[in-house]
Amino acid sequence: MKYNIDRLILFGGSRLLADCARYAKRSLPYELFVFSSKRHLDEVIPGEKLKLRKFLQKEHVKFYESEDINRDKSLPPLLTKKTLGIALGAAWVFEKNTVRRFQKNYFLDFMGIDLPRYRGGAHYTWMILNRNRGGCANLQVILGGKASLHRGPIIKRAEYPLPADLSKPVDFFNFMAQRELQFLRAFFREVKQGQDFRAKRLDERNSSYYPFLSTRDQGLIDWSWSASDIVLFISAFDDPYPGASTFLKNQRVFLKSCTLSSAEEFYHPFVAGIVIRKDAHSVYIAAPGGLLKVGRVLDETGKDFSDSVRLGDRLHTPIHILESAYMFRAEYSAKGLQR
Template identity: 30%
Template sequence: MLKFPKKDKIQFALLGSGYDLCNISNILLKQEFKKPIIVTHSKKFHSRDKKLMQNTERDIDIFSYSKENKIKLIEEDNINSPKLIKKLLDFGVNVIFSHACRSIIKKEFLNSFQNLVLNIHPSFLPEERGAATYSWRILNNQKFVAATIHQIDERIDSGPILFQKKKILSKKELVVPLDYDMKTTKMYESVFEDFLKKIQKNQKITTIKQNEKNSSYLPRLYTEINGAIDFDWSTDQIERFVRAFSYPYPGAFTFINKQKICILECFIEKSKIKNHPFIAGRVSKKFSDGSIRIITNNGFIRITKIRVKNEIIDPVQIIKINDVLFTPRNFLDKSRMTTISVKNMK
């Protein structure tokens, strides 16, 4: 059981970044809690997320948001810094809430706030600990969204659970990672409001230990390295792979005539034809709508949008019939073997 301070005594600090962290802050403001303190990584490390979310409704600048709402914001790359801990304690912080925080929080930090340090994670823990949740879910052909509030311990997403919810949705509702992201926001709102109801009633909150037998861990993915398409895969596997690295990401990639192209949109064309693997990746037809058809091991895929040198174009603009989409083995091997640190993502 966890006991939290009363509503008028509670001072939240929010660790992390992004739309959902700002949305959690908005919920606190709407329900007349004290203004939270926001702790985020250095501005220079926000550039990738800013670029990915540009021109979407989730494009929010946490620095501008904090200034507009007169919320104290601290830039800090070392969450476990004794100086940061002291600063937060001096501000009267007694409950920490994390989302998209880049650091693994250590024991000294946890103890400084009596272990009232929580995280909100986009899965039904203990399943899908780790990162790149939505991309992995598409790859694994899983059509649901979820959210879990859990107490943070010194490991990754493994602490006791306070609240969690899960909702099954259709493929039409969940096409690319951005769809999962937007639908998960509603789940976050729901579990966070359940949490705040307990606070407002001054009730203790029951925690449930995670069942390690059911746990799974997903490594971080970096599209520019991990998004290499292998045309030896089945039609369905290629189509899911393309969706997994599509919006808001730059797109799964391959090469044509030594030119790197990223595939953003495609769909499967049903066929009973079983093609020999030797011909997989070859362009068999161009269409008046700008799309192309490529041959796969067990059918066809229609490619409708690609990205070349950061420009989104129709495939027919650079691809001809009988061209072959092909990913060299060194790119495929690197894709499978590499996990890149979030700080090295540009």
């Protein structure tokens, strides 16, 4: 299929939407509109120090705040036979009636993950935990409805290895943002050149689903895990998130910038969580089979708490709190986390 476009509508939020909107406004010959949720419009864009709302205003991009895109009366008048819609981390599930307003195959979802292996949410957190180093970008036809979410055919796909030094979600975001914008720019070049895109169905034999996460509700450290698994866990909930957490006495603390440090001991599980050393920059905590070097210990307000940590203190997460974390299921709407 070939695309003939006169209008582009971006749906969602994130740094990629901001980058794509700026590129489209400055370099593409299409009318441009953005639909976003309040949650996304009020998020600060990494690298810009502006909330998405202010960014779009600065770039003179016409945007709409929508609580429910499927009931939003502002959308239908904007749709023409040549309108292309692209969702980039949208907060809504597009219903079939909304999808039918577009020409066939003119409503696409950008997914910067390996489909169908990483359906769901919190993609980079799960990839860090699973030691996955495969980068991927897809443009996927939106079929509409929850049952078909992320199951549409792929019209464009790229795969690439991820650098070994990516350790935190923010590292993934920063690296992916550049590759993903390159991917989208290549797509628009191909459209201009009249490329005939061929839709390819996903191989469901390789599918998997990972649920959305809430760092404050689920990022609790289990000190019975091995030292290497704890390092992965702390890294997976590091910036831009609040950090993996545990307790020092009755104070909840958040750990960031964690690596494995060389140790002369192979620590027994009973030693897990004990602060055995401190220096001017780090706190060293024993864990089963290894030693954690933690660069940042924060309180619940995000302020440095390292000075309050004493040698011999034990960090611990009560079992009932761990059980609550395992049982919690994070669900999000356009307004944010649902309680």
